[in-house]
Structure formats: structure tokens, C-alpha cells
Amino acid sequence: MGPLWQEQHQGRLAAWPRRRAVGAGAKHRFVFVDRLLAALVNLRHGTTHDVLACWFGVDRSTITRAIGEVRPLLAQRGCTVARGMRLRTLAEVIEHLGVSEQTGIIDGTEVRVRRPAAGRKDRDKFVSGKTKQNAVKSMVLTDGEGRVLFCSPVRPGNCADITQARQLGLAKLLAEGPFMEILADAGNQEMGAQTGGRVLTPPHRTFKKDAPAWYEEMHERQRKAHSSRRIRVEHGIAHLKNWRALARHLGRREHMSDIVQAVAGLLSHQQTAIHHGSRPA
Structure with missing residues (x-):
């Protein structure tokens, strides 16, 4: 699923006019493996986004966005x-x-x-x-x-x-x-x-x-x-x-x-x- 997510992410970056080249700027702190784990824990145990944000040391909005990206990929399998x-x-x-x-x-x-x-x-x-x-x-x-x-x-x-x-x-x-x-x-x-x-x-x-x-x-x-x-x-x-x-x-x-x-x-x-x-x- 990693390559599928990366392809989807690059497609979103290239979907609108940019001042910087694709891939420039700040890098992700929340890597794909952690995004996948957060989505799996949320599905299996119903853990809230606030708790997952504390576990992974990121903001709640980051967890929400990550789960929203990974969940459709899991459904398409x-x-x-x-x-x-x-x-x-x-x-x-x-x-x-x-x-x-x-x-x-x-x-x-x-x-x-x-x-x-x-x-x-x-x-x-x-x-x-x-x-x-x-x-x-x-x-x-x-x-x-x-x-x-x-x-x-x-x-x-x-x-x-x-x-x-x-x-x-x-x-x-x-x-x-x-x-x-x-x-x-x-x-x-x-x-x-x-x-x-x-x-x-x-x-x-x-x-x-x-x-x-x-x-x-x-x-x-x-x-x-x-x-x-x-x-x-x-x-x-x-x-x-x-x-x-x-x-x-x-x-x-x-x-x-x-x-x-x-x-x-x-x-x-x-x-x-x-x-x-x-x-x-």
C-alpha cells in the first residue's frame, strides 16, 4: 500500500499550480507506516483521534487527515x-x-x-x-x-x-x-x-x-x-x-x-x- 499512497500523495501535490517544485519544502514527520498503524488501531479498537495524536506525538488534524487517506486504500484492496x-x-x-x-x-x-x-x-x-x-x-x-x-x-x-x-x-x-x-x-x-x-x-x-x-x-x-x-x-x-x-x-x-x-x-x-x-x- 505504500507505493499507492505515495502515488496518490504526489498526484495531490501536482494537481494545482505551485511556486515550489513537487517534493520541496518541509518533509513529513508522520511517515506512512505510522499512518497505516493509526488507521488500523482506529478501525479495530475505535480509538479516538485525540488519543492517537497523543500516542504518535502529532496534531489531531494530522491523524484525521492520515486516516482519511489510508481508509479508502484499505477499502479498495x-x-x-x-x-x-x-x-x-x-x-x-x-x-x-x-x-x-x-x-x-x-x-x-x-x-x-x-x-x-x-x-x-x-x-x-x-x-x-x-x-x-x-x-x-x-x-x-x-x-x-x-x-x-x-x-x-x-x-x-x-x-x-x-x-x-x-x-x-x-x-x-x-x-x-x-x-x-x-x-x-x-x-x-x-x-x-x-x-x-x-x-x-x-x-x-x-x-x-x-x-x-x-x-x-x-x-x-x-x-x-x-x-x-x-x-x-x-x-x-x-x-x-x-x-x-x-x-x-x-x-x-x-x-x-x-x-x-x-x-x-x-x-x-x-x-x-x-x-x-x-x-x-
């Missing part, structure tokens, strides 16, 4: 599925699962955020219908073992899971790609018909009331069998929420997409290293 192989888009994830004949699991997760200021337009769109709290929502896709493969950019909390999946083009990618199975919850039942049975959801109830005992037993058995296969995505989401930045976000909502995707990339790197039997970097 994508999710690691093997050494030297990263997936950055949903299309790449679907192709990888189809070629490797693996089953994917999708689910939505919410991160609580600050309430928008009074009088702001569309203030209520961040209120989640599920938790009745101000939140943003991201779609998480894992493999059958619960390893995170993709986290989507966030949407306001009132966005339904199936709406977010449609906006990401999941139905089209599944219909045009190799045959594979995606496990989903009951909120995505319409996706099954749209994708030719590629999206598997819990079974519908044939009897709304006064169901026979044999039907109740069969339906409960099928529902539990589906849930036991889907539980892996809940484990993946739980590992994401272990990062303090995703437990509850008190900063600007505009940064949440980069934060979610940066954490997903870092977590997937750790999971891949553990899966291959080596110590995570």
Missing part, C-alpha cells in the same frame, strides 16, 4: 480468498463461487449511526424498520464456511434486503453466470423465482392456519435445516462486528462504506491466513 488473490466486486465473487462450485450465503447487517440533524431532508430514511434505530445497512456475502467474500457499500437503514440485492445486480449476475446456490433468508424469497432457483430461501407455508400436525413437523424440519446451513453467515457478521468501528459508528456517515469494506478486507486476509495454516499478518 478487496477480500482475500487465497494468497495473492483478492475479489473486489460482486461479479468477481459470483464468478469465483461458480468456478469453484461453492455455495454462497448472503445476509444484511446494520451498523448504528448518529441521527441526522433536525430539519435535514430525508432524516427518517436512516431509521431501520427492524431495530427502530438510526442505522446504515450493508449486504454481506460469505462462502459455506463463513469466510467473508464481499461487503457492499452501505445504504440507509430503511432499505430492504431484497432492494439492496437488486440494486447491486445480484439477480442478473446469477442468471448470466454459472449455476450455483446462494442461501438467503425469507426477506429474499422473490429472488428465487427471478434467478431460476439459484437463491434458496426458507420454505413457504402452505397452510396459514389449522395446519395438520404432520405438516407442522415437516415445515419445522425444513426450516431448521435451512437455518443450520445459513448460520455461517451470522458467524462471519459477528467477526465483522468485533471490530469496534462497526459496533457503533459515531463519526460521519459518509465514511461508512469505506469503513465496512476496509474491515471486510482486513478480516478476510486474517481468515485466509488461518485457513491456510499460517499466522495472520
Whole structure:
């Protein structure tokens, strides 16, 4: 990431007319490695910028600017599925699962955020219908073992899971790609018909009331069998929420997409290293 940051930094310096040549003047006291460490500590433990500034002996504004530069670079790395192989888009994830004949699991997760200021337009769109709290929502896709493969950019909390999946083009990618199975919850039942049975959801109830005992037993058995296969995505989401930045976000909502995707990339790197039997970097 060092060369990417250096290239980005040089591009900013050369983006406007200058009296001095690029590279002249005072040099950075806060080197890139320290900037990266500050961003990682902020994501993992939610340490405030004031505390990080004391640790590194710089001004708070320097920490804020450094994290703002490093965080998008972390988000652009994508999710690691093997050494030297990263997936950055949903299309790449679907192709990888189809070629490797693996089953994917999708689910939505919410991160609580600050309430928008009074009088702001569309203030209520961040209120989640599920938790009745101000939140943003991201779609998480894992493999059958619960390893995170993709986290989507966030949407306001009132966005339904199936709406977010449609906006990401999941139905089209599944219909045009190799045959594979995606496990989903009951909120995505319409996706099954749209994708030719590629999206598997819990079974519908044939009897709304006064169901026979044999039907109740069969339906409960099928529902539990589906849930036991889907539980892996809940484990993946739980590992994401272990990062303090995703437990509850008190900063600007505009940064949440980069934060979610940066954490997903870092977590997937750790999971891949553990899966291959080596110590995570």
C-alpha cells in the first residue's frame, strides 16, 4: 500500500499550480507506516483521534487527515480468498463461487449511526424498520464456511434486503453466470423465482392456519435445516462486528462504506491466513 499512497500523495501535490517544485519544502514527520498503524488501531479498537495524536506525538488534524487517506486504500484492496488473490466486486465473487462450485450465503447487517440533524431532508430514511434505530445497512456475502467474500457499500437503514440485492445486480449476475446456490433468508424469497432457483430461501407455508400436525413437523424440519446451513453467515457478521468501528459508528456517515469494506478486507486476509495454516499478518 505504500507505493499507492505515495502515488496518490504526489498526484495531490501536482494537481494545482505551485511556486515550489513537487517534493520541496518541509518533509513529513508522520511517515506512512505510522499512518497505516493509526488507521488500523482506529478501525479495530475505535480509538479516538485525540488519543492517537497523543500516542504518535502529532496534531489531531494530522491523524484525521492520515486516516482519511489510508481508509479508502484499505477499502479498495478487496477480500482475500487465497494468497495473492483478492475479489473486489460482486461479479468477481459470483464468478469465483461458480468456478469453484461453492455455495454462497448472503445476509444484511446494520451498523448504528448518529441521527441526522433536525430539519435535514430525508432524516427518517436512516431509521431501520427492524431495530427502530438510526442505522446504515450493508449486504454481506460469505462462502459455506463463513469466510467473508464481499461487503457492499452501505445504504440507509430503511432499505430492504431484497432492494439492496437488486440494486447491486445480484439477480442478473446469477442468471448470466454459472449455476450455483446462494442461501438467503425469507426477506429474499422473490429472488428465487427471478434467478431460476439459484437463491434458496426458507420454505413457504402452505397452510396459514389449522395446519395438520404432520405438516407442522415437516415445515419445522425444513426450516431448521435451512437455518443450520445459513448460520455461517451470522458467524462471519459477528467477526465483522468485533471490530469496534462497526459496533457503533459515531463519526460521519459518509465514511461508512469505506469503513465496512476496509474491515471486510482486513478480516478476510486474517481468515485466509488461518485457513491456510499460517499466522495472520
